[in-house]
Amino acid sequence: MASQRNEEQRFTEELDGMLAGGEPAAPGGGELDFARRMIDLRAAPSDAFKTGLRERLLIEMVRREVAAAQRVSWLSRLKNALAHDVVARTAGVVAVVALVALVFGGMWQMGVFGGRGGTVVTQPPPTGPVVGGTGPAMRTIEVNQSVTASGFAVYLSQIVIGSGGTEVYAVTPSGLATDPKPPTAEAEYRFDSSTPVAAGPATSERSAIGSTTHIWTIPRPPDGAHELTFSITRVGDTAGPWTFVVSLGR
Amino acid sequence: MTIGRQESQRETFARLYDEYMPKVYRYIYYRVNDTPVCEDLTSSVFEKALVNFGRYSSDKASFSTWLFSIARNVLIDHYRARRPAAPLEAAADVPSQAPSPWETAERREEMRRLNQCLAALAAEDQEIVRLKFAGELNNRQIARITGLSESNVGTRLFRAIRKLRASFGELADG
Secondary structure, X not given: OHHHHHHHHHHHHHHHHHHOOOOOOOOOOHHHHHHHHHHHOOOOOOHHHHHHHHXXXXXXXXXXXXXXXXXXXXXXXXXXXXXXXXXHHHHHHHHHHHHHHHHHHHHHHOOOOOOOOOXXXXXXXXXXXXXXXEOEOOEEEEEEEEEEEOOEEEEEEEXXXXXXXXXXXXXXXXXXXXXXXXXXXXXXXXXXXXXXXXXXXXXXXXOOOOOEEEEEEEOOOOOOOOEEEEEEEEEXXXXXXXXXXXXXXX | OOOHHHHHHHHHHHHHHHHHHHHHHHHHHHHHOXXXXXXXXXXXXXXXXXXXXHHOOOOOOOHHHHHHHHHHHHHHHHHHHHOOOOOHHHHHHOOOOOOOOOOOHHHHHHHHHXXXXXXXXXXXXXXXXXXXXXXXXXXXXXXXXXXXXXXXXXXXHHHHHHHHHHHHHHHHHO
């Protein structure tokens, strides 16, 4: 019984050693030889699958981080405005009062308080790509488009239209640069069919695993503009273009 | 815009992916024996891991235990959704639809035979073998995932390999 236990124990230790890349310390028995054969027969993922899935997961992670950071940024701006700006604070109080009045008014219309009934006209929820936002002053358009050119997929996560301009967020994969510094990125844009304009330098931040988030700030769309065409023409030494057409959802 | 705060989490996930992806892939391959399905399910495991990564706590379980629990659930869901009538063991008999180009015919045949022998073991023993050889987990980690005691895992693993060896030899001779 004890020798059986010892044999099992030894087998486990030797097997764990082989799985870690070592060779059996003692002359291998039949089971250990067979285990070696099993290890040699194991399947392995292809390099293309391994790197493709890695890239996709990390881009998804970046997308989530940008979205989370954007939510924090939006709340911070609102907080700052309410803390420092009397007009904004007053507007905030008015907005809250109006919202409360709207909710109670709606409930009263529906007869929740036992008052008069009547036809309730339900407005359909807003649809389309515009989410979040605070009215005409600021809004976020979730783009989530990926375009492949020159063998690399570049991801445009979102654009944020604020009072100071339009921020465009893009993520480029690790393969586009080997230098630890973020690669420079060039882009141009146009609203509807206007003449393309250089987007100027991007603020770029490289992650430790290689992908880079680029943020361009371009002017607000002119009144009545329906579409933004944003074209990343070069990332590091690699020429694109990676062209994204974004509906402004007016 | 502060992206740096979460940088380390992304870096950690990338490192864990590099370490565990081949193991999860092998673990699933042992079960499905089909490259495209294996790739789909492996992707699914890591997508779930990514979504829940913020909630993972190393105080509760090691990353490998946590990840292979996800992989087990993905496999269970896969068979529940697609092959409700087929026993799990039957999966090992499914021939590979798209053999990898680097696999020689001889190697493929050996793998097929090994899967056939593996499928003849008790379900719990199959799982121990897969977690050991594909996941490269130690007996304590396997015990945590399967709910068995560590010593029981060691005993069952040894006996399972002995049985596999015998049946593999019989198939080759026969």
